[in-house]
Amino acid sequence: EAGVTQFPSHSVIEKGQTVTLRCDPISGHDNLYWYRRVMGKEIKFLLHFVKESKQDESGMPNNRFLAERTGGTYSTLKVQPAELEDSGVYFCASSQDAGLKTIQYFGAGTRLSVL
Amino acid sequence: AQSVTQPDIHITVSEGASLELRCNYSYGATPYLFWYVQSPGQGLQLLLKYFSGDTLVQGIKGFEAEFKRSQSSFNLRKPSVHWSDAAEYFCAVPLANNLFFGTGTRLTVIP
Numbered sequence: 126e127a128g129v130t131q132f133p134s135h136s137v138i139e140k141g142q143t144v145t146l147r148c149d150p151i152s153g154h155d156n157l158y159w160y161r162r163v164m165g166k167e168i169k170f171l172l173h174f175v176k177e178s179k180q181d182e183s184g185m186p187n188n189r190f191l192a193e194r195t196g197g198t199y200s201t202l203k204v205q206p207a208e209l210e211d212s213g214v215y216f217c218a219s220s221q222d223a224g225l226k227t228i229q230y231f232g233a234g235t236r237l238s239v240l
Numbered sequence: 241a242q243s244v245t246q247p248d249i250h251i252t253v254s255e256g257a258s259l260e261l262r263c264n265y266s267y268g269a270t271p272y273l274f275w276y277v278q279s280p281g282q283g284l285q286l287l288l289k290y291f292s293g294d295t296l297v298q299g300i301k302g303f304e305a306e307f308k309r310s311q312s313s314f315n316l317r318k319p320s321v322h323w324s325d326a327a328e329y330f331c332a333v334p335l336a337n338n339l340f341f342g343t344g345t346r347l348t349v350i351p
Contacts, residue, residue, distance in 0.1 A: 129283060158338060167244075168284075168330065170338035181337055216284065225272050225334045226291055231284035 127151065129232035131217050137238045143205040146235045150199070150219030156180075157200050158220075158229060159192060163213040171215075174200060175223065207239045242267050244333050246342035253321050254350050261316040261345050263305075263331030271333050273314045275305055276341075279327040287329075290314060301325070323349045 132147045150157045159171040171190070172182040176197035185192070189208070194200040204211055214236050218229040243266040253259055265271055272291050276284040288299025295307040305316045314331060326349045331342040 156337070160339075160341075165343075167343045168339075168341040170340070173337050184338070218284075223337045225336075227334070227337075228286055228289070229339060230286075231276070233281060233283045 129217055129219050129230050131215075131232035131235050133235060134233065135236045135238070137240065138207055139240050140209055141206045143203065144207055144237060146202045146204075146215050146217075146237070148200045148202070148217030148219075148232060150217070151230055154219035154221050154230075155197070156220040156223045156227070156229075157194060158218040159200070159202055160216040160218065161213050162216065162234075163210075168216065171202075173223075180223075204237070207237075209239050212237055212239045242271075242333055242335060242340055244331050244340055244342040246329075246331055246345050248345045249343070250346045250348065252348040252350060255323050256320050259316075259318045259321045259325070259347070261329050261331075261347070263314045263316065263342060264312050265314065265331075265333055266312065267333060270309065273305075273307065274332040274334070274339070275299065275303070275314075275316050276330045276332060277301075277327045278330070279324075284330065287316070321347075321349055323351070325349055 130149045157174040162168045170184040173180045174194045191203045214234040216234045218231045220227045220229045245264045275287040278284045328344045328346045330344045332339045
């Protein structure tokens with residue numbers, strides 16, 4: 126069974142440009158999460174989808190970030206326009222159900238460098 | 241407010257030596273706790289979890305962790321480290337439908 130896959134693994138863009146990150150969850154997982162790790166800091170929650178609906182987007186830093194999950198399968202996270210402070214590693218995770226005892230399965234992350 | 245602290249940013253151990261990575265939590269009730277590991281080029285992988293019951297939890301790859309309520313700790317241990325254990329380790333607490341992570345501890349293993 127394929128795990129969570131993320132594309133690209135690394136993206137280098139200039140300030141002001143747009144970047145789109147993609148996440149393919151484990152097949153059958155209704156729950157999809159995005160997290161971000163800024164260098165030297167902890168991994169922070171961004172948002173949570175249940176199927177195609179945003180269940181919790183309390184961690185999204187500002188309106189330059191747009192997450193979608195059309196059809197409840199893969200998800201994209203777009204940053205437009207990118208700023209220097211957006212650099213970091215963006216992780217995607219998925220789970221079959223949700224709750225405190227849920228095990229989330231993570232992808233390898235996309236390293237975003239904004240120059 | 242809930243928090244998770246990993247006091248050690250970087251630890252270096254010799255191959256074959258024992259390992260203990262520290263995790264302290266601040267939580268109103270008895271927490272659920274996880275340890276994840278990220279090896280180079282890989283996603284975060286769950287090592288072990290604590291929900292309730294036995295305070296000594298066994299995980300994958302020979303790791304174990306002990307929940308100590310009196311010390312608000314959930315330290316990760318391994319009796320003999322292998323070179324392949326070089327990675328970054330994260331302690332985490334589940335909150336509603338997301339995970340709250342510590343800052344991570346990077347482990348270097350020297351021959």
